[in-house]
Amino acid sequence: MGADLNDLYQRVGDRLNLLRQKRIEHEEILAFYAKVLAAQQEAQRETKVPDVHLREDHLTVKVEEGFPLVDRESFPVDENCTLGLFQTICRLAMEENPVLAGAGETLLEAAVSGALDISQLITATLNNDSTVFEVRANDLGINLPILQALTKLSLQPSLFAAAEAMAQRVALSDWRHGYCPICGALPAIAGLVGEEGKRTALCSFCGHSWQLPRLSCPFCDNTEQEQLRYFYGEGDDLYRVQVCDQCGSYLKVVDTREGGDVEVLAVDDVATAHLDLLAEQAGYQRRAPRLWGI
Ligand SMILES: [Zn+2]
Ligand SMILES: [Zn+2]
Numbered sequence: 001m002g003a004d005l006n007d008l009y010q011r012v013g014d015r016l017n018l019l020r021q022k023r024i025e026h027e028e029i030l031a032f033y034a035k036v037l038a039a040q041q042e043a044q045r046e047t048k049v050p051d052v053h054l055r056e057d058h059l060t061v062k063v064e065e066g067f068p069l070v071d072r073e074s075f076p077v078d079e080n081c082t083l084g085l086f087q088t089i090c091r092l093a094m095e096e097n098p099v100l101a102g103a104g105e106t107l108l109e110a111a112v113s114g115a116l117d118i119s120q121l122i123t124a125t126l127n128n129d130s131t132v133f134e135v136r137a138n139d140l141g142i143n144l145p146i147l148q149a150l151t152k153l154s155l156q157p158s159l160f161a162a163a164e165a166m167a168q169r170v171a172l173s174d175w176r177h178g179y180c181p182i183c184g185a186l187p188a189i190a191g192l193v194g195e196e197g198k199r200t201a202l203c204s205f206c207g208h209s210w211q212l213p214r215l216s217c218p219f220c221d222n223t224e225q226e227q228l229r230y231f232y233g234e235g236d237d238l239y240r241v242q243v244c245d246q247c248g249s250y251l252k253v254v255d256t257r258e259g260g261d262v263e264v265l266a267v268d269d270v271a272t273a274h275l276d277l278l279a280e281q282a283g284y285q286r287r288a289p290r291l292w293g294i
Contacts, residue, residue, distance in 0.1 A: 009041040015264040032097040043085040047157040049076040059170040068184030077158040086154035103142040163206035178218030186288040191262040204288030209262040217244035250284035
């Protein structure tokens, strides 16, 4: 694992510890997250993904034209590491989280016996194909979001390794679109960064972060300021929700000038599930799936 990724795991771990103290109402899921993170870090050390074969000059053209570098379906995956991590995470679910214990046990049994084909789930995740998940979840009698989340968590070391390698091959600092320069996925959450509070997004798929265009909705490019609003959770100005009345989307935004940084915001995403609820109750829609919507 590269030094940067190792450092990232440390920072995510620090953020997790801080939020566990501050947001004790989410202790059950954050405690599980801490165990999963340790298992992911362990797996990350072993994860090797092949290089994506794209010429450097093609990469530069793609960035200039606003095309993401790699299609999701073409993301390189270390299947063995993903399989191993899937079983470890199922075991953690079984032993560490009462809500997930039943699903963890069923999935572990199915994975070990071969009744559940993890390669098929990996492909379905890359292809963004929820039908495969629906069928498998139904067969096994488990909750669909749990199956999707455990698969995605197992796949993340491969996605992170591939995204890190791609980000080093071409300059991405001028990218200003609402979707990720590496994989084209939408933001999971965003942070306000630096003195000017530039909105920086965290990718919902590959974990890359990039600066969003100023004063516009990242989902529909709407720039009508009266249709772009923020609201805050009660008594909490660290987190805000940006809504767009043109496309009906919302995006949670964290003021990282108060602590943390954009790359660790997956933790904040879990700890602000109440804001997703508020936004949904107000009729707005989250565009990127919630990884930890379990
Ligand atoms: Zn991405
Ligand atoms: Zn919009």
